[in-house]
Amino acid sequence: MTILRAKDLTKVYRRGSSEVRAVDGISLTVAAGEFMAIMGRSGSGKTTLLDLLGCLLRPTSGALEIDGRTVIGASDGQLATIRRERIGFVFQEFNLMPTLTAIENVMLPLRYGPRRPRGRTDARALLELVGLAHRESHRPTELSGGEQQRVAIARALVNQPAVILADEPTGELDSATSERLMATLRDLNRNRGLTIIIVTHDAAIAGATDRVVRLSDGRVTADARRDDEDFVRALGTDVTAPALLDPVGFR
Amino acid sequence: MSEAIGNIWRRPLRTALTVLGIVIGVFALTVMGALAEKLNVLVDGGDEYFRTRIFVFDEGAASGFQASSRPVTRDLVERIAVLDGVDRATPVLQTLLNPEEAGGFDLPELLTGIEPETWYDESVELRVDAGRLLEADESGTTVIGADLAERYDRRVGDTITIRDRDFEVIGVLERTLTFPDKIAYVPLADAQAIYVESVPEAFEERTDQLATQIEVFPEDLSTADAVAAAITDEIDGVRAVTPAEVADQIGQASIVFNLIIVGASVIAVIVGGLSVINTMVMTVSERVREIGIKKAVGAPTGAILREFVIEATLLGAIGGVIGLALGALLVVILNAQTAGSGTSVFLLTPMLLLRSFLFATILGALAGIYPALRAARLDPVAALRST
Numbered sequence: 001m002t003i004l005r006a007k008d009l010t011k012v013y014r015r016g017s018s019e020v021r022a023v024d025g026i027s028l029t030v031a032a033g034e035f036m037a038i039m040g041r042s043g044s045g046k047t048t049l050l051d052l053l054g055c056l057l058r059p060t061s062g063a064l065e066i067d068g069r070t071v072i073g074a075s076d077g078q079l080a081t082i083r084r085e086r087i088g089f090v091f092q093e094f095n096l097m098p099t100l101t102a103i104e105n106v107m108l109p110l111r112y113g114p115r116r117p118r119g120r121t122d123a124r125a126l127l128e129l130v131g132l133a134h135r136e137s138h139r140p141t142e143l144s145g146g147e148q149q150r151v152a153i154a155r156a157l158v159n160q161p162a163v164i165l166a167d168e169p170t171g172e173l174d175s176a177t178s179e180r181l182m183a184t185l186r187d188l189n190r191n192r193g194l195t196i197i198i199v200t201h202d203a204a205i206a207g208a209t210d211r212v213v214r215l216s217d218g219r220v221t222a223d224a225r226r227d228d229e230d231f232v233r234a235l236g237t238d239v240t241a242p243a244l245l246d247p248v249g250f251r
Numbered sequence: 252m253s254e255a256i257g258n259i260w261r262r263p264l265r266t267a268l269t270v271l272g273i274v275i276g277v278f279a280l281t282v283m284g285a286l287a288e289k290l291n292v293l294v295d296g297g298d299e300y301f302r303t304r305i306f307v308f309d310e311g312a313a314s315g316f317q318a319s320s321r322p323v324t325r326d327l328v329e330r331i332a333v334l335d336g337v338d339r340a341t342p343v344l345q346t347l348l349n350p351e352e353a354g355g356f357d358l359p360e361l362l363t364g365i366e367p368e369t370w371y372d373e374s375v376e377l378r379v380d381a382g383r384l385l386e387a388d389e390s391g392t393t394v395i396g397a398d399l400a401e402r403y404d405r406r407v408g409d410t411i412t413i414r415d416r417d418f419e420v421i422g423v424l425e426r427t428l429t430f431p432d433k434i435a436y437v438p439l440a441d442a443q444a445i446y447v448e449s450v451p452e453a454f455e456e457r458t459d460q461l462a463t464q465i466e467v468f469p470e471d472l473s474t475a476d477a478v479a480a481a482i483t484d485e486i487d488g489v490r491a492v493t494p495a496e497v498a499d500q501i502g503q504a505s506i507v508f509n510l511i512i513v514g515a516s517v518i519a520v521i522v523g524g525l526s527v528i529n530t531m532v533m534t535v536s537e538r539v540r541e542i543g544i545k546k547a548v549g550a551p552t553g554a555i556l557r558e559f560v561i562e563a564t565l566l567g568a569i570g571g572v573i574g575l576a577l578g579a580l581l582v583v584i585l586n587a588q589t590a591g592s593g594t595s596v597f598l599l600t601p602m603l604l605l606r607s608f609l610f611a612t613i614l615g616a617l618a619g620i621y622p623a624l625r626a627a628r629l630d631p632v633a634a635l636r637s638t
Contacts, residue, residue: 056547056631077551084549095544095635099257109548155548 002065003162003195004030004053009062011048011218022048024218025062030163030197035189037198037206039235040215047167049215050199054087054165055079067162084109088156092168094148096140096155103127103136106154113159126154130184146177153184163195164188170205182208203235255562258534259569265530266566272526273570274577276519277611281578283515284607285597287508292598293358294505296429301497303472305479307331307340307465310488322446323489324460330486331467336478338470341369342462344442348399348413348435350449360399360433362413364442370466377431382407382422390438394422398432413437414445428598467491516610523570523611524618531563531622542626543634552627559623560616567615571608579604 011023023045030036040046051057052064055071058079064071067086074082089095096105106123110116127133130150140148149169156164166185170178182205188194198209206212212234214222222234259266309323325342332340348360368387371377377384385394393411395403400423405411409420413435424431443461469478472494479491535542542555582597589596 051632054547056635077553080546080549080551082549083547089547091547091635095540095547097541097544099254099261108545112545112548112550112554159549 001032002029003032003034003067004028004197005063005065006053007063009049009052009064010060011045011052011057012060021218023052023059026215026218026220028213028220028223030195032162032195033189033193034211035186035196035209036211036213037200037209038213038215039200039203039206041201044215045218046199046201046215048218050165050167050197053163053197054089055082080112084113085159086162088153088159088161088164090149090152090156090164090166090169092171094140094145094152094172096148096151098140101137101139102132102143102151105140105151106158108155109159119158123154123158126157127151129157130154144177145173146181149173149181150184153181153188157188157194163197166196166198168200168202169198170200170202178205207235255558255565258562259565262534265533269526269530269566270570270573273519273523273567273611273615274574276515276523276614277571277574277607278578278581279515280512280519280610281575281599281603281607282581282597283508283512284603285578285582285599287505287512288600288603289596289598290505290508292428293430294501296427297501298498300427300430301501302494303468304494305467305469305475305482306492306497307467307482307486307489308463308492310490322461322463323465324457325462325465326460327462327465327486327489331465331482334478334481334485336470336474336481338468339369340465340467341366342439343370343464343466344439344446344462345464346442346446346449348433358430358433361430361435362442362445363434363436364439364446364462365436366439372468377427378425379422380425382420384422385436385438390441391416391418392421392438393418394424394436395420396424396432396434397426399435411435414448416441416445465489519610520614523567523614527563527566527615527618528621530566531559531619532625534562535559535622535626538626539629539634539637542629543631543637546629546631547635556623556627559626560619563619563623564612564616567618568608568612570615571611574611575604575607578607 006026006028009023009026009028010021013020013022026045026049038046038049048057052059053066055066055074059072062072066082069082069086071079071082083089097108100108103120103123106126107119110119110123116122124133124136127136130153132147132150132154135143135147135151140151143151149172153164164185169185170181173181185196185198186208189196196209198205200206209226211225212222212231213220214234222230224231224234307323307327322344323342328340328342331337344364346362348362352360365371365385366387367385367389371384379394380397382394385392393413395405395411400406400420403411405420405423407420407423410417411420412418418435418437418441426432439462440459443458446461446463447458467478467482469475475493476495479493482489482491545555579599582599586595586597
């Protein structure tokens with residue numbers, strides 16, 4: 001089952017008289033239950049693509065379908081609903097609300113949807129799932145980076161989204177914590193069939209997923225699965241390519 | 252809601268300063284309002300009290316209600332009583348209860364000499380709380396208003412000394428919240444005897460003729476203006492003032508004070524409103540990232556808008572309650588201080604309190620709209636990636 005389908009997705013930014021094609025005609029299909037990474041250097045368009053897939057941003061042209069719903073032409077309110085119901089975000093900087101406790105952060109998306117009498121119970125179960133049941137009444141400042149990111153994952157899961165979009169989720173974590181977090185995401189994908197898309201520039205992170213889509217200058221330059229021959233190449237070109245050959249990117 | 256409460260405590264100093272802005276406004280509004288309420292009651296009551304009578308003064312009398320007015324003579328009564336449309340006319344002698352105590356904000360305390368047999372009727376709405384009203388052919392007796400009873404601590408049967416003369420209190424009036432509260436009604440002859448001591452000797456031989464005004468009761472109130480005009484025409488040397496003119500005179504004061512209230516409200520709007528707008532704009536720019544997060548997890552525009560408006564409303568309401576409390580406190584203290592003299596300058600009504608509170612709350616809400624709109628309209632991507 002296809003959970004996400006993008007066709008010729010394009011985002012053009014105008015800066016004065018010049019145009020930046022941050023995402024330049026990307027077509028991408030993601031099936032339910034995939035665990036994949038979108039790779040690229042800074043300026044390759046990967047963050048813009050994530051924003052487009054996450055319905056935070058409207059494409060300049062192209063088509064996008066998430067979980068069977070056409071996103072193009074949706075109003076702001078409809079986009080908000082799609083984000084709330086179909087998409088779970090995990091950000092590099094965790095992005096928890098500083099004034100709310102862990103469990104309140106997990107419940108934040110519920111505030112904007114229909115009433116859910118079992119919301120707190122569900123949120124508690126999710127904190128337990130990410131191993132933070134004992135921290136539910138702590139505020140973000142009282143939690144470590146890894147713990148904060150787990151709270152963010154629990155928050156992303158609370159509305160049972162069709163897809164989790166994670167933007168450099170380990171970017172602010174040390175390597176041991178990163179590994180544990182990736183293991184958690186991996187488990188969620190394996191055991192719960194969750195579709196997860198991770199945006200990263202880190203080959204180690206991307207290498208832990210099952211599929212790597214590489215971007216450069218807003219275009220897909222490689223799209224390989226774990227059992228494909230060119231999986232390692234898709235992961236590694238960036239690491240081995242001489243810096244001079246790599247185009248100067250735009251953000 | 253609980254988040255809004257939490258949020259306004261994130262910056263206690265700023266919240267305090269913002270609230271202070273509203274407090275000042277609402278405080279001014281409450282105190283001024285209490286002043287105006289009191290005045291409006293006086294004015295309304297005054298209208299009521301004077302509504303049924305035409306006052307005839309000597310032409311040279313200053314403004315009619317001054318104790319220093321030049322007297323008229325009671326022979327006017329017979330001349331006026333025969334005019335068309337006049338039901339009856341009665342001489343009244345009104346002077347200050349304590350001449351050395353003149354002035355001040357509140358109504359003056361008055362000594363009013365009347366002829367009970369011609370003055371009282373159902374149109375003069377005076378009721379005794381205790382005792383009885385004056386009757387014909389008595390002397391050395393007085394009916395006093397509620398404020399006087401309180402100030403001098405006199406009850407029916409007590410003796411009260413007025414201008415060096417002893418009077419027996421035979422009645423205490425029900426509180427009217429206007430003129431009669433501060434009036435001691437005495438038989439005309441007693442008032443004349445007191446009055447004559449303070450006026451030129453020329454009048455002494457005609458003591459029983461003395462009056463400061465003739466009060467004329469028209470047969471039909473709707474013809475009061477015509478009757479007054481006829482009196483002024485027919486009789487030389489007098490000026491007849493209609494109930495409407497009296498009401499006008501009193502109303503002037505009320506307009507001034509109502510303008511002060513409007514002024515206070517405008518200041519409250521400017522000070523309080525601007526401080527809320529300023530604070531909320533700062534708050535929004537500080538929380539751009541949080542707004543982005545909320546949008547990312549699916550908060551619709553309206554929800555963000557609502558959250559900030561609630562926060563601003565809360566600021567307004569808190570300022571309202573504190574301003575109200577301080578204002579009420581000041582009013583109570585000032586009233587207590589002047590209570591000894593039987594005077595209260597302020598009147599706190601539940602309506603005034605409710606109005607001040609609602610004013611502050613609505614002000615907060617309105618002032619919150621613009622900053623909230625800014626927040627709600629933020630672009631989610633820009634908001635999320637802001638530092």
